[in-house]
Amino acid sequence: MIADQQVPLIAAEPEFSAAAAAMAQRFGLAVADNEHPFVLELSAQGLQLRWREQPKTSPLLPDFVRGKQAWRRQAGGMRQEAIVRALGIAKGHRPSILDATAGLGRDAMILAHAGCEVRLLERHPAIHALLTNAIERAAQDPQTGSWMSTHIQVLPCGSLLDSKTMQSLRNQPPMAIYLDPMFPHREKSAQVKKDMQMLQNLVGADPDADNLLPAALALATHRVVVKRPVKAPVLGGQNPSNQVISKKHRFDIYNKQPY
Ligand SMILES: C[S@@+](CC[C@H](N)C(=O)[O-])C[C@H]1O[C@@H](n2cnc3c(N)ncnc32)[C@H](O)[C@@H]1O
Structure with a gap:
């Protein structure tokens, strides 16, 4: 069930894949993407939260x-x-x-x-x-x-x-x-x-x-x-x-x- 899933923490760009996986482990978040309505993305600017159900809402950084x-x-x-x-x-x-x-x-x-x-x-x-x-x-x-x-x-x-x-x-x-x-x-x-x-x-x-x-x-x-x-x-x-x-x-x- 989606409600039981952890928010995934993934890389915004392929170059951040390893860093994103390490960070997901550190914070006890899902390493692989899932169906959760929110996702944390690691980019060059830092970690941002995206609301996938509301694509017009800018990510929160x-x-x-x-x-x-x-x-x-x-x-x-x-x-x-x-x-x-x-x-x-x-x-x-x-x-x-x-x-x-x-x-x-x-x-x-x-x-x-x-x-x-x-x-x-x-x-x-x-x-x-x-x-x-x-x-x-x-x-x-x-x-x-x-x-x-x-x-x-x-x-x-x-x-x-x-x-x-x-x-x-x-x-x-x-x-x-x-x-x-x-x-x-x-x-x-x-x-x-x-x-x-x-x-x-x-x-x-x-x-x-x-x-x-x-x-x-x-x-x-x-x-x-x-x-x-x-x-x-x-x-x-x-x-x-x-x-x-x-x-x-x-x-x-x-x-x-x-x-
Ligand atoms: C209204 S927000 C706080 C906003 C904050 N004052 C700010 O300036 O950004 C409430 C936050 O408290 C957290 N929270 C609620 N109950 C908590 C608890 N028992 N222990 C730790 N965090 C809690 C929620 O997860 C949420 O992130």
């Missing part, structure tokens, strides 16, 4: 060096971002952060540009591969390399809901954990950005999202922040200590102790 997420463009005004305020980042308060639902790494990059060291945890093998490759490419770039290496670390594919990951994180617990699980979008599909549409179709809903909050509260030493659509119910039915509300999102803050 996260780029932290030159693309929309480029670090230089993010560098200004970071402290004004609602997410930055919700995490309590300020001069002299730069908590270590675990982004436990890393996705495409955009929010993590904002937090890192606000001066925090951020670890990224993602459980979907194809998204994990896409994200890791984008971060590794940025870590090799002369402009972004040293900054990436000191601020961003992608953890092995996993989840706060698996005991192996939790066990390894307990050795070095983060001060703050950031959660942004999938939320079913009601907007007409054209209004949801294309890359979010791809993510939603590949990953689906996160039906176990409510369980993330108690796990995060058990691990973080100081604070957990949950991103939600403005009108969405609170995660796990648990009321936050505080909230930061922006135009599109609400950040629910669960305080354990001040930084």
Whole structure:
């Protein structure tokens, strides 16, 4: 059944065949092509995700060096971002952060540009591969390399809901954990950005999202922040200590102790 198949990781050009096969093995993805509606392709630009059922949709190639997420463009005004305020980042308060639902790494990059060291945890093998490759490419770039290496670390594919990951994180617990699980979008599909549409179709809903909050509260030493659509119910039915509300999102803050 297609639903049980792993996303294949294949070469975009024959010259990348060996590298693509090695990468597929490293990330636990299918080495040979299959019927999956999504495919990861290794090209000279890096790893990209193609939605085969939607041929008009451009492949998704996260780029932290030159693309929309480029670090230089993010560098200004970071402290004004609602997410930055919700995490309590300020001069002299730069908590270590675990982004436990890393996705495409955009929010993590904002937090890192606000001066925090951020670890990224993602459980979907194809998204994990896409994200890791984008971060590794940025870590090799002369402009972004040293900054990436000191601020961003992608953890092995996993989840706060698996005991192996939790066990390894307990050795070095983060001060703050950031959660942004999938939320079913009601907007007409054209209004949801294309890359979010791809993510939603590949990953689906996160039906176990409510369980993330108690796990995060058990691990973080100081604070957990949950991103939600403005009108969405609170995660796990648990009321936050505080909230930061922006135009599109609400950040629910669960305080354990001040930084
Ligand atoms: C809405 S996206 C996050 C987007 C991200 N904040 C960004 O800026 O790109 C949610 C992501 O969380 C991941 N996820 C959901 N539950 C998870 C869990 N328990 N552990 C790890 N990752 C999880 C999903 O696979 C998906 O990639």
